[in-house]
Amino acid sequence: MTERPPTPVRLRTAAVELFAERGFNGTGIRDIATRAETTLSSLYHHCGSKDDLLVDIMFTTIEPLLRAAEKVRATLAGPAEQLSMIVEQHVWAHGVDPQANIVSDTEVRALSGERRDQIIVLRDAYEEFWQETVAEGVQDGSFDVEHPRIVTRALLEMCTSVSHWYRPTGELALDDLSHLYADRALALMGARSRRSDLQIPEPAHFLG
Amino acid sequence: MTERPPTPVRLRTAAVELFAERGFNGTGIRDIATRAETTLSSLYHHCGSKDDLLVDIMFTTIEPLLRAAEKVRATLAGPAEQLSMIVEQHVWAHGVDPQANIVSDTEVRALSGERRDQIIVLRDAYEEFWQETVAEGVQDGSFDVEHPRIVTRALLEMCTSVSHWYRPTGELALDDLSHLYADRALALMGARSRRSDLQIPEPAHFLG
DNA sequence: GTCTATATGCAGATAGAC
């Protein structure tokens, strides 16, 4: 009963899968067209060049995370609450669509020039939300950690790596995994509180 | 006064640099020969195929880490001491030669067949040292953490990511960075002790 | 919108002289 998705969707899905598995440079455009059960010309008709396809995947993956972090910062009060929620959004996103996030997180080097710069701006703006949240937490005594900028970057990379191993069939459902990571993020920052102590509205969805 | 290294060394260095910057599939064998200031035939003469070169880089990068972890487990007493030291070795190695470690950690997918399997065996054996150490710490009460296997993997990836951003000109020297990561590893595992409380012989070098 | 056919260049790898 499942309808076959329209061609542009199939192309995009195939590209995400192959870029994640074999890398951008390890994937041929014919591989993409073949997996999407269409032709090379169809790919160029719908998606433009191979680079265009990569940029599109990256943008539509990173941008919602950036907007979600923005919303968390504008909505929740308290650095512990904000950091927990940002971590949970990030882990959830990386668990629910690991392939698109692997591509976004590892293939920036395949781009060059202006388009590369634009993606890096997005990525840096996103990290800055994490950094600001932690800095405020250190300021107001919610967190107690040396070299907070370095530890925050370590935390971000720790959460990102979820996309490399998480499988929904494992010991934890994605919601539980997100909570676990938020709890460990607080431990990493030397917070007095734990995730389960916090008052956070549930369900809290800030991702489109 | 610095002598130019012999050709095989220059080739290896060039390959590590380029594989780290552009990825294995983004690097041409001519690029490697050119950067090493030699020729394509010389590359094949000394290094064999492009795949051989990658496998050699990976093996000589991962194997010392595995042996170091083995030595730590055989030499130091107590899970907190062992985990701290394993973390420090790992962070130090990833900071002192980020490029070789980036290649080893991200280009496994470029291999296939038996050689790929061999690298994965090494990598899994290495992770198992981390997992056993943490499991023993949970067992004897040194650590207090839910889902230790998942958190240990998260820790490992956090430490690995050092290779993506660490620069020796930054705010921390590599020894201090290693100590910081060891300390945060203990926090992540819910250890009562901190890195500065532990009795660990200094300098402790387990890497060749 | 989707197809077949093709232009153009670079990839990995090797031959054989010196």
Next chain:
DNA sequence: GTCTATCTGCATATAGAC
């Protein structure tokens, strides 16, 4: 051991019919 010259195939991208 290092060189120049070359084989072979696949890469991205496009032309033009239907």
